[in-house]
Structure formats: structure tokens, C-alpha cells
Amino acid sequence: MVFSGPSGVGKTTIARRVEKRLHGVFSVSVTTRPRTPADVEGRDYHFITEEQFKQKRDAGELLEWAEVFGKYQYGTLREPVERHLAAGDLMILEIDVQGGLQIRQKMPEAFMIFVLPPSDEELLKRLRKRGREDEAAIQRRFAEAKKEIETARASGKYDVFLENDHLEKVVEKACELIRQRRDRKA
Numbered sequence: 001m002v003f004s005g006p007s008g009v010g011k012t013t014i015a016r017r018v019e020k021r022l023h024g025v026f027s028v029s030v031t032t033r034p035r036t037p038a039d040v041e042g043r044d045y046h047f048i049t050e051e052q053f054k055q056k057r058d059a060g061e062l063l064e065w066a067e068v069f070g071k072y073q074y075g076t077l078r079e080p081v082e083r084h085l086a087a088g089d090l091m092i093l094e095i096d097v098q099g100g101l102q103i104r105q106k107m108p109e110a111f112m113i114f115v116l117p118p119s120d121e122e123l124l125k126r127l128r129k130r131g132r133e134d135e136a137a138i139q140r141r142f143a144e145a146k147k148e149i150e151t152a153r154a155s156g157k158y159d160v161f162l163e164n165d166h167l168e169k170v171v172e173k174a175c176e177l178i179r180q181r182r183d184r185k186a
Helices: 011-022 050-058 078-086 097-106 120-129 135-155 167-185
Strands: 002-004 062-068 072-077 091-094 112-116 160-163
Touching (some): 002 097, 011 167, 050 062, 050 072, 062 078, 072 078, 078 091, 097 112, 112 135, 112 167, 120 135
Parallel strands (some): 112 160
Antiparallel strands (some): 062 072
């Protein structure tokens, strides 16, 4: 199960709620970005050095990876995903569109949901509300969000596009779609 969407759209919140409701396993990405005081190692990310990331990437230990904003690398470790899938667990990945497209190529059976904002105005409001960045960074994220949405739509690789206009409604819809998909495969 892959959730993608631009920064500020709520994909992490949605993915975490789906994880709890459907007793899934959330994939914890590796990243080279610095750990913030709010980050918990092993829950939010596995924080590694650029050299460690390069070694994992080159050894084929990553299912997908991307460089974000030309600064930091993010990736999904192959081993825990494959282990949980083999055990029959619902594995939940929350990754950007670049990673989503790599997953679709390597795991065509993945169920992929792209989370959309209700409007451009609402996305800008959410990015500002987070209070993490200055206005220039917010505008960069907003421009990148528009590109990500276009890339996802044009790719034809996402199974569903869900608009996050009401959190509980979109979480329930995602759970319903996942249940239907699992029932068809059973």
C-alpha cells in the first residue's frame, strides 16, 4: 500500500490512521536529513549518513529512493517490506511521487493512492499552518506540489486519487478501498 501526495496534504496522518484501523505495518524510511528535536529514531525515520545511504542504494537494499529539494536523500528499505509482505501483513509506504513510480515499476501489484488537497488555496494554508518554514520555502514546496500532482496524474500509475477535504472521510474511504482490494486478492 503506497500513499503519495505533496507536502502538507495530510498523507502521513492518513497513512498512520489507516495503519491503526487495518492493523498494518508502517514502513519507516531512511533519510540523510538531520534529525529534529521532534523526530523519534525508528518511528519517524532511520537517520543515516550520506555514505551509509549510498552504500545501501548501491547494494540494492532500497526499493525506492529519491533526492528531495536537491538536499537530502530518502528511501525505503527492501528487507522489512519484503519480510512483512511474505508474512501477509499490510505494508504501508508513505512516499513521494518519485518513489511511488519506482515502487509501481518494481512491485506492479502495489495498491497506490495519491492524496490531493481540496484546492491550491487550502494547500498553501496548510503549508503555512505547519509553521516550519519561511514564506520562500513554502512557495518552493507549493510549486513542487503542483508538479508532483501533475506527474502523478500524467503517469497513469496511481490506482486512486483521493481529495483530503475531510480527514475522517478520506481515512474511511482509503480503508474501504484497501479492504476491497484485499478481498479481491483473497
